[in-house]
Amino acid sequence: MSTMEPSHTHSPHIAVIPSAGMGHLTPFLRLASLLLSRNCSVTLLTAKSTVSNAESRHISFFLATHPRVKHLEFDLIPPLQSSNSSAQDPFSIQYNAISRSAHLLHPLLSSSSPPLSAIFSDLLVAKTVACISADLLIPYYLVITSSARFLSFMLYLPAFVSNPDKFSSNAVEVEIPGSSPLPISSIPLPFLNPNHLLAETILANLGVVPEAKGIMVNTFDWFEAETIAALNNGIVLSNLPSVLPIGPLQAYEFDKDQSQCLPWLDDQPEKSVVYVSFGSRTAMSNDQIRELGYGLDKSGCRFLWVVKTSKVDKEEKESLEELLGESFLERIKNRGMVVKEWVNQDKILAHPAIGGFISHCGWNSVTEAAERGIPILAWPLHGDQGVNAELLQKAGLGIWEKTWGMGNERLVKQEKIGKKIVELMDDAELRSRASKVGREARKATELGGSSDKAIMGIIENLT
Numbered sequence: 001m002s003t004m005e006p007s008h009t010h011s012p013h014i015a016v017i018p019s020a021g022m023g024h025l026t027p028f029l030r031l032a033s034l035l036l037s038r039n040c041s042v043t044l045l046t047a048k049s050t051v052s053n054a055e056s057r058h059i060s061f062f063l064a065t066h067p068r069v070k071h072l073e074f075d076l077i078p079p080l081q082s083s084n085s086s087a088q089d090p091f092s093i094q095y096n097a098i099s100r101s102a103h104l105l106h107p108l109l110s111s112s113s114p115p116l117s118a119i120f121s122d123l124l125v126a127k128t129v130a131c132i133s134a135d136l137l138i139p140y141y142l143v144i145t146s147s148a149r150f151l152s153f154m155l156y157l158p159a160f161v162s163n164p165d166k167f168s169s170n171a172v173e174v175e176i177p178g179s180s181p182l183p184i185s186s187i188p189l190p191f192l193n194p195n196h197l198l199a200e201t202i203l204a205n206l207g208v209v210p211e212a213k214g215i216m217v218n219t220f221d222w223f224e225a226e227t228i229a230a231l232n233n234g235i236v237l238s239n240l241p242s243v244l245p246i247g248p249l250q251a252y253e254f255d256k257d258q259s260q261c262l263p264w265l266d267d268q269p270e271k272s273v274v275y276v277s278f279g280s281r282t283a284m285s286n287d288q289i290r291e292l293g294y295g296l297d298k299s300g301c302r303f304l305w306v307v308k309t310s311k312v313d314k315e316e317k318e319s320l321e322e323l324l325g326e327s328f329l330e331r332i333k334n335r336g337m338v339v340k341e342w343v344n345q346d347k348i349l350a351h352p353a354i355g356g357f358i359s360h361c362g363w364n365s366v367t368e369a370a371e372r373g374i375p376i377l378a379w380p381l382h383g384d385q386g387v388n389a390e391l392l393q394k395a396g397l398g399i400w401e402k403t404w405g406m407g408n409e410r411l412v413k414q415e416k417i418g419k420k421i422v423e424l425m426d427d428a429e430l431r432s433r434a435s436k437v438g439r440e441a442r443k444a445t446e447l448g449g450s451s452d453k454a455i456m457g458i459i460e461n462l463t
Ligand SMILES: O=c1ccn([C@@H]2O[C@H](COP(=O)(O)OP(=O)(O)O[C@H]3O[C@H](CO)[C@@H](O)[C@H](O)[C@H]3O)[C@@H](O)[C@H]2O)c(=O)[nH]1
Pocket: 021, 022, 023, 024, 026, 145, 146, 277, 278, 279, 280, 281, 282, 306, 341, 342, 343, 344, 345, 346, 361, 362, 363, 364, 365, 366, 368, 382, 383, 384, 385
């Protein structure tokens, strides 16, 4: 993005309110950094305790490198106890706690100095933020951390859950107005159970979406043109505010990476390495992790693999030797690097040695790969990831083997994995289509590009 300064004398002061997990925090910090570069003042509001170490480390580092940002923390009221075992996902519990604690934001926001010009918040606190913004007579904008396609589905969620007969066990897809039908198999499991904490939290906040001044989405026009048009033409929801694609949001400098990954990549030939990572909060079963390892070995490709065995980094205990065996690590050591730590993914994807990405299709990972034009082998595991996998395949950014299923529902064998990796790395047409996606993504964020114009329009409206 450009660092063009607004021509106005009054620079807006914006409160930025993410929810939980790196997948939600990262785009908000990137947006905050972008706003600063456009001469805005920023106040960042976060919950006093985070779920993962990665979040608290990133917040601290961000504040240290962006000293103009004011940071305010709010308390969390104790989480709801639920008998539903699927609700025990620590991130869903935190989303719910943040959503229910959002009223504690009022005194922090109303006493802000200089007074706030706007609030940019995650959907999961929208209900309270809408009331506060009405009280303070300032606009609020929603920031969607997933795809526009997934936003369409979320907006359709109230209709979906209130009409279960329409979605009988025989149904294979859901018709979302203005969008191609969504396979039932891509719908996140919590949404098939309206009593799930995550579904409950989203449903509780959806009602105020029409009160937002605008809905920013970390996507770009070219990538999701049909969906964005449908959202903006009132086909999905008649009273929807403008949907504004502002992505891919750019990474800010995060230079504390002490790992050996980048030096190792420096020694690998161009586009020869497949990067494997399943984001910040997704763990495969240990059996699946081992099959993936043998599959990587069978493919004969070079690889950089970030292994994650538990949802939250605080629980990671097992060593790589215990998990994969010393003989595996010895066998692959000349063409594979396996780590079990936080890596600087954005820098890795930007490295010329990377030729492909095996990804769970968390939306940040997808947008980061899109920006670099890196082809993805989609392996969605939960949440919005099936929806994202489908759309990235349609846009030409990757391939998705649907028969592998979502999550740990079936064990995908090493032979299949090995073959797919070879397909990912050898397909010249796929590589060229992915490069085109990269060119379009970069065009969107250049000065005068569609995403650049969208963010400048918002800032100008606030001055
Ligand atoms: O070692 C690591 C692991 C992750 N990342 C970064 O962490 C972010 C992870 O975000 P994402 O790729 O979106 O995955 P999740 O952490 O799984 O994100 C959650 O939030 C996303 C945005 O709402 C959803 O799309 C996902 O399904 C949901 O799991 C990305 O920026 C990665 O670059 C690193 O830099 N290093």
